[in-house]
Amino acid sequence: MSREEAITRTFVELADTLVDDFDVIDFLQHLTTRCREIFTLADAAVLLAYPGPDLHSPAPCDPSPALSKVLDLALREGPARDAYRAGATVAPGDLARAPADWNNFTTQARAAGYTHACAVPLRLRRQTLGSLLLLSTTPAPLPADDLLVARGFADAAAIGLLNARTLEYAESLNDQLHTALHSRIVIEQAKGFLASQRRIPLNAAFETMRHHARQHCLRLTTVAHNVITTGQLPQPPNTPPTSQRPGKPTRSTPYE
Template sequence: MTAREELIADALVQLADTLVDDFDVIDFLHLLTERAVGLLDADAAGIMLADQRGGLEVLAASSHEVHLIELFELQNQEGPCLEAFRTGAAVTRTDLAEMRAAWPSFTERLEQAGFASAQAVPMRLRDEVIGALNVFRVTPGPLDGSDMKLARALADVATVGLLQERAIHARERLAEQLQGALNSRVLIEQAKGVLAERTGLEVDRAFAVMRTHARRSGIPLHAVAERVVRGGADLELDLGTA
């Protein structure tokens, strides 16, 4: 087995492992974005999941800029992630001209952020689509065939993991959990800004510091964010190693 094959195998195992007592949806989805960027010929990734009403919400992104792009996509109701969720099929365009024709506002915003390509794969199991994984590149053109297959595999395994957790702990519990994750996302966004202003860190770096502290201390990420927003002085965040 090659080193890359080992990394792919490890990623699939990690994404399948959702049956743990302290399962954290937000951290799980960020893991999916990290593995997508690390294993694919991609520079960034974001995830939207359906809420209790069937609408999409941005729940994870590999950077603050990507989070803003994903929000823009939702607000303007155009882009590959929305299309993948609606159709249940992978969505890509061969070049910027096709992207501008399909998603003019989204593509303009994408280029402003320094990206030249975006595609999405649905997070689905059979006929049930629960969201979509968006993949961004700074170079033009879509992912090649093998990378697109891997993107589908990552999304599929993550979907099975989420639905498995739902089946065992009941559909209503996961719906509440996803709503809780959305509420946590709002709090985490506030905390990122507070910590960035307090320390002078970039927003993405501030998030990394909070996430590292949560993992090391065993405190849920949303609890760390709440303490940051409240101005807790006992966080002892390790700014040097996050």
């Protein structure tokens, strides 16, 4: 797939929110994954401010410990907060010359190996849902054309989220967005348990849960809760439990 095809496909995917099994957490994770792939970034993350007037928490993603610390600081200072507050793109260039009031964010980001940080708002007209933070480790900043595409992705994501809310389940989407602010811990716990149980890297454990959720039309948080409570990936809908299948012994491994 060419880069142009990947960009076009991403816009189509971000518009596809009018479905019965829409999962806002997987949707936002997909946005950050596409940004990393298309723009060759070290990391990308969505920070949500919905409902409420301020950034509250990163949307669930697959962060390293170093990135988690950067995101925690990004809630209070830095390009993601400024982009959300201003409703505009913030691209200061080299972190070595970042604004003085970003001191804590800049120090942590540079310690984690990032050289450049920029952010675009998730915004439709006067309504801003959060911001998309883009982090790189390259000598040069994100090119201006790529930054415009990233802004387009963020705009499309905001439209997709608001369309999903408007169509038929405003209350459900509001609940999902609110839950997304608090579900990162559950997903991180499940990812750690699955990685330990299967002796695989953390990112592989996360992709295993995400693939299982998408393959069986389950929410990512549902999969994570099941891993924590039973030690296993959940059974697909309408599939008999393993204990009901003849000749298949079962074993429950509780999460501790």
